[in-house]
Amino acid sequence: MAAAVTGAFVVASPWRTSIPPVANIDTSIFSVGAIERGRLVALTGDCMVCHTQEGGKTNAGGLGLETPFGTVFTTNITPDKETGIGTWSYKAFERAMREGIHQDGTHLYPAFPYTSYAKISDEDLQSLYAYLMTQPAVSQPNVETRLSFPMNVRPLLAGWNTLFHRDRQAYTPDDAQSTLWNRGAYLVNSSGHCTACHTPRNALGAEKSGKNQFLAGGFADNWEAPALTDLSSAPIPWTEAELFQYLRTGYSPLHGTAAGPMGPVVTGLAQLPEGDVRAMAHYLASLNPEAKASEATHGALAASLEARSQADADTMLMPGENLFNGACAVCHDSRSGPVLFGARPSLALNTNLHSDQPDNVIQVLMHGISRPALANLSTMPAFKHSMNDTQLESLVHYMRKRFAPDKAAWNNVSGKIATIRKQAGHP
Secondary structure (H helix, E strand, O other), X not given: OHHHHHHXXXXXXXXXXXXXXXXXXXHHHOOHHHHHXXXXXXXXXOHHHHOEOOOOOOOOEOOEEEEOOEEEEOOOOOOOOOOOOOOOOHHHHHHHHHHOEOOOOOEOOOOXXXXXXXXXXXXXXXXXXXXXXXXXXXXXXXXXXXXXXXXXXXXXXXXXXXXXXXXXXXXXXXXXXXXHHHHHHHHXXXXXXXXXXXXXXOOOOOEOOOOOOOOOOEEEOOEEEOOOOOOOOOOOOOOHXXXXXXXXXXXXOOOEEOOOOHHHHHHHHOOOOHHHHHHHHHHHHHOOHHHHHOHHHHHHHHHHHHHHHHHXXXXXXXXXXXXXXXXXXXXXXXXXXXXXXXXXXXXXXXXXXXXXXXXXXXXXXXXXXXXXOOOOOOOEOOOOOOOOHHHHHHHHHHHHHHHOOOOOOOOOHHHHHHHHXXXXXXX
């Protein structure tokens, strides 16, 4: 009881003790195997994606992450002694990963997903430390994060942690599940931190934990992260095979192409051992058991959805028809014509067009896909400069009506377009 009380007091303390810096870290003790294992952990956790700004040096920080409370800038995690983590002992590193506490004792903002990283095993965490400490040191000062009151008062995060970060232990396997399922659950819920984007958050920015909230969909960096459970709005349920293909290659014929923040995630997953990606797909598929039961009918359903998108004469009279034919049909129109550029992603099967929110459709139309997840996937042009807001709105309404005719029309599309254009800094 005394230990529990002491632990609770430490967690709730607004000020934590600093951990003394280490003058020199002997990286010769790290084996080649440990460093390689750490590299794979870093790829699973998207370390390089979040801690590298556009055109910047790898892991040197400076990337701005949009949150409801303001922009949080990622930090330099290279082994530079002045601006990075080059003087961090493993003890300091572990505390940051499991508890969200900086080496100097200050609280880290939970935009850094330590609530998930706490579940990483000791072996993987030690290997990640070995990998990071053996990478090139980059001298680049961190960009100060300035949030609005009261979120800018870091000591208040002690209360946040007390309320929302109770599970600080490494993942414990479920004996009732298979080895493959447990491996997938571990990767998804620890280093993969899928819940950070795909679980809705409450008013204080914490992942919701109520019934049916786990991986039920959320927003990240102004993109919708769709539900990964049976709450998914995908017109065809995600099966294990389709999940594996999408996570491994960035493309699923029954669902579409990875874009936005998901593109770099797939780029990292493509470098993992195939068994790890299969394990993640296996675990995620278990969250939607009805998909397996209906798998035999998916081909016929896909054909029906495609045919439906070609037959509505009223849709062809909408203003967006000409815009679609001029900008989109060459790659996406399934009415006729050969496939010209690699795959032809079906819009009739696209999850984003069947979603309750138009955000991802607008994001893709504005920004395109300039850097696909893998080199063999096609790029997509951005229309933010070639279309005005009125044209984009016409096109969005047209695509919703044509490819998801059983769904209600989206509300306030014009407002969403204006907001997303402003967020991107484009007049």
